Amino acid sequence: AQSVTQLGSHVSVSEGALVLLRCNYSSSVPPYLFWYVQYPNQGLQLLLKYTTGATLVKGINGFEAEFKKSETSFHLTKPSAHMSDAAEYFCAVAGGGYQKVTFGTGTKLQVIP
Amino acid sequence: DAGVTQSPTHLIKTRGQQVTLRCSPISGHKSVSWYQQVLGQGPQFIFQYYEKEERGRGNFPDRFSARQFPNYSSELNVNALLLGDSALYLCASSRTSGGRTDTQYFGPGTRLTVL
16 A cells, blocks of 8 residues: 655745655555646646655756655755746655556645745 | 647536547557546546556546557546546556656646536
8 A cells, every 4th residue: 555645735935945845655665756747737747756776866847856765755845946836746656666656635836926 | 759648628528428538648658547636636546558458447436447559549438427527637658567767748638527
């Protein structure tokens, strides 16, 4: 069994401020972990993923996430928020493949000018 | 290269009707997965097909069925529609069924409204 918890359904940051979106997971097998972004009325775009190896993962648009097994966390960060980062972000976990990928409930990021 | 395409974009049906949604994967991709995203929630896995065989099924009733064609395109069928089936249906394609180096690409979705 696997699950994902995203803390905070809405997060607001000022333009230029640090973005931190929290994700905790549970998985009975070594997990694959993902962060996706969804803009209004669009599909999901992969930001980054962790499978094995280096625990700090760099993705597109300046985002990165760190896999912390001891904390079962995979938080998403970006040093400086841009207005274009305003969107909904989903964390997801998979038990080694895409079968039964489990998504979190999402965090809507608002960027304030 | 074209991305994942889905048709139709929007669809309105009434309770009890049947609906078919279509997905064309990225060229060279052999796996297609279907997800249901209810408003305000994250996507939920429905099916995965790889090389025309079902590789995974989520916790959905038998009213939901799917198939994959020789050209790797896919259809999702939903029978006896309920109001609760109103959602954005997302299709995703990948080269394999989910290897470490593989990436899943999502289409724009089909918005289904059941009245």
